[in-house]
Amino acid sequence: MPSTYIKEVVLEDFMSYEYSRVPLKPGLNIITGPNGAGKSSIVLGIAVAMGQTYTERSRRLRDLIRRGKNVARVTVVLDNRPVDGKRPIPFSRKDEVRISRYLRSDGTYWFEMDYKPIDKAEVVYRLSRLGINPNNMLIIMHQGMVGDFSRLSPQDRLKLVEEAAGLHEYRERILDARKKLEEIVSEEESLKELLSKSEKTMGYWEEQYKRLLEKRELKEKLKELRLELAWSKWNLQLKNVEKIRARIAQRELEAEKWQNRLKEAEKRAKEAREALKKSWESLEEAFLDLSVEERALGRTEASSGESIKDAMKSVEAARAKVEALKSSFFKKQEELIEASIERALSEFRLKMVRSEISKLKRKLSEAEQKLSELESEAMNLGHKVETERSPEEIIQEIRFASAKLSSLADVSDETEQMYLNYSKMLEELREKVRILAENKKAAIKELEERSKLWRRRLRALIGEINETLNNILERLDAKGEVRLTDLEDVEKAGLRIFVGYRGAPLAELDPFTQSGGERSTAIIAFLLSLQKQMKSPIRVVDEFDVHMDPANRERMFEQIFEILKEAGGQSIFVTPRRLVGLKEGTHIIVVQNVEGASKIREVS
Numbered sequence: 001m002p003s004t005y006i007k008e009v010v011l012e013d014f015m016s017y018e019y020s021r022v023p024l025k026p027g028l029n030i031i032t033g034p035n036g037a038g039k040s041s042i043v044l045g046i047a048v049a050m051g052q053t054y055t056e057r058s059r060r061l062r063d064l065i066r067r068g069k070n071v072a073r074v075t076v077v078l079d080n081r082p083v084d085g086k087r088p089i090p091f092s093r094k095d096e097v098r099i100s101r102y103l104r105s106d107g108t109y110w111f112e113m114d115y116k117p118i119d120k121a122e123v124v125y126r127l128s129r130l131g132i133n134p135n136n137m138l139i140i141m142h143q144g145m146v147g148d149f150s151r152l153s154p155q156d157r158l159k160l161v162e163e164a165a166g167l168h169e170y171r172e173r174i175l176d177a178r179k180k181l182e183e184i185v186s187e188e189e190s191l192k193e194l195l196s197k198s199e200k201t202m203g204y205w206e207e208q209y210k211r212l213l214e215k216r217e218l219k220e221k222l223k224e225l226r227l228e229l230a231w232s233k234w235n236l237q238l239k240n241v242e243k244i245r246a247r248i249a250q251r252e253l254e255a256e257k258w259q260n261r262l263k264e265a266e267k268r269a270k271e272a273r274e275a276l277k278k279s280w281e282s283l284e285e286a287f288l289d290l291s292v293e294e295r296a297l298g299r300t301e302a303s304s305g306e307s308i309k310d311a312m313k314s315v316e317a318a319r320a321k322v323e324a325l326k327s328s329f330f331k332k333q334e335e336l337i338e339a340s341i342e343r344a345l346s347e348f349r350l351k352m353v354r355s356e357i358s359k360l361k362r363k364l365s366e367a368e369q370k371l372s373e374l375e376s377e378a379m380n381l382g383h384k385v386e387t388e389r390s391p392e393e394i395i396q397e398i399r400f401a402s403a404k405l406s407s408l409a410d411v412s413d414e415t416e417q418m419y420l421n422y423s424k425m426l427e428e429l430r431e432k433v434r435i436l437a438e439n440k441k442a443a444i445k446e447l448e449e450r451s452k453l454w455r456r457r458l459r460a461l462i463g464e465i466n467e468t469l470n471n472i473l474e475r476l477d478a479k480g481e482v483r484l485t486d487l488e489d490v491e492k493a494g495l496r497i498f499v500g501y502r503g504a505p506l507a508e509l510d511p512f513t514q515s516g517g518e519r520s521t522a523i524i525a526f527l528l529s530l531q532k533q534m535k536s537p538i539r540v541v542d543e544f545d546v547h548m549d550p551a552n553r554e555r556m557f558e559q560i561f562e563i564l565k566e567a568g569g570q571s572i573f574v575t576p577r578r579l580v581g582l583k584e585g586t587h588i589i590v591v592q593n594v595e596g597a598s599k600i601r602e603v604s
Helices: 039-049 053-058 120-129 145-151 154-164 168-299 305-381 391-406 415-474 516-533 550-567
Strands: 006-014 017-023 027-032 071-079 096-104 109-113 116-118 478-485 494-501 538-542 570-575 587-594 597-602
Touching: 006 039, 017 039, 017 597, 027 039, 027 550, 039 071, 039 096, 039 538, 039 570, 109 120, 145 516, 154 168, 154 494, 154 516, 168 305, 168 391, 168 415, 415 478, 415 516, 415 550, 478 516, 494 516, 516 538, 516 550, 550 570
Parallel strands: 027 570, 027 587, 538 570
Antiparallel strands: 006 017, 006 071, 071 096, 096 109, 109 116, 478 494, 587 597
16 A cells, blocks of 8 residues: 655744745655754644644643734645555545644644544544554654653553554554453452352252242141041041941841830730730639639538538639639739830830930931031042041141241242242353353463464564664664563563663663763664654654764764665654765755744755
């Protein structure tokens, strides 16, 4: 894809400029002129137009407006002519893209792109798509930033290099992976904590659920026991009914016996009465005969002795007959009495038995009624249950089960739902923890792979930089080395620069060890070493050579021409000092202050 470059910078009422158009070209542009002429204002104008944050922090924007004016405007014109049918700036179809920033004396500002309002964030975003980050000092290095670079922490220095070389995405991918891993770990810890608490809570609900099951079993058992009790009562009542029936049958047999005995007694009594009657009649007849014989005897007392004797015999015979009949009569009378007594006794016994039978039948009716009721009650409770146990045994067991059930009265019917809910939640939590463990494993692997790729690309980059750096420094009677540190942790990883001049051992670059010229030389050498890897098509450096001695400056210029020609893109260097060793194709702009206003002039 073709690269863009800044064709022109337009400064209107900006700092020392009234209205100036600063033409720029691809390749190397050198802006020179005496101190105070307004060279750095061009660099500042480029930074302001591109939305650099540094310029907003270091000074008030309204101080950049030319004295006596209320509004200033800075415009950067980017080339967007197509090359092989492709434009360098894909989001525009124009040959030029103009980015303008307006500054007001009240401190407000706004941006325009091709004369249309645009947010600063959108400007920064669109420039980032071109590889231009105005906030990276390796892309736009203001006056004094050479020293600032030496004061940067190794971590910040590495970030600038990564961004300039287009490797910042690798870091961002690592940070994204780390953030993702941290989120997974955090979520996993939260879930594990929640799981632990839920398991404890589940222990409670599990115990309650066991009690609920026991409660249900007891209720079911009580239901069965009550059913068994109902049929046990029915069985007991049935036995009672059968017992009554047996007693009735027994009494009926007994009644039949007494009935038979009564009939027999009545028969005997009847026979005894008839026999007694006959015996009485015979006795009456005998008494009558005796009376006749005695009268006959009285009549024969005057007769002969033989007649009296015969009469006496007849009387005696009649008397003997009477006595015999009397004896028979009394015997028959006794038999009648006995038969009557037997009859009366049998009748009494029969009456008593029949009375008892009546009572038993009433009792049987009541018992059968109760049996029917017990059967209905039992049938209402359930099907018939065969049991040999007595109601007392069952009642005892019911009391025991009821007592146990009472101890479970606090168990809510909602327990099962709570138990099932927690069971489901636990299952889901365990599944989430399992998935998170897999995700964590994958995230760790992804982080490791991204970190390895980042380290590999960084080491390759630093290897190329070191090779170029030493080629540059060798011509300056110096040596150097760029080292990566703490690469195992992207947050701690840093970049350290070591230089040694005139045979001295390598020493880390810092604001104190080297002189100003040595620092400038080392930093510019490092910056040049990075040019081939830089993604930004534009680089701006202000007063890079301010502390260099003439010999090193001249040799450095040779390196600048050589390396920038090979690296391509557009470079804008600002120097207040005399130009030496200029090469063909170098675009030179001279800035002078004429009557309080900066003016520019193209030399070549």
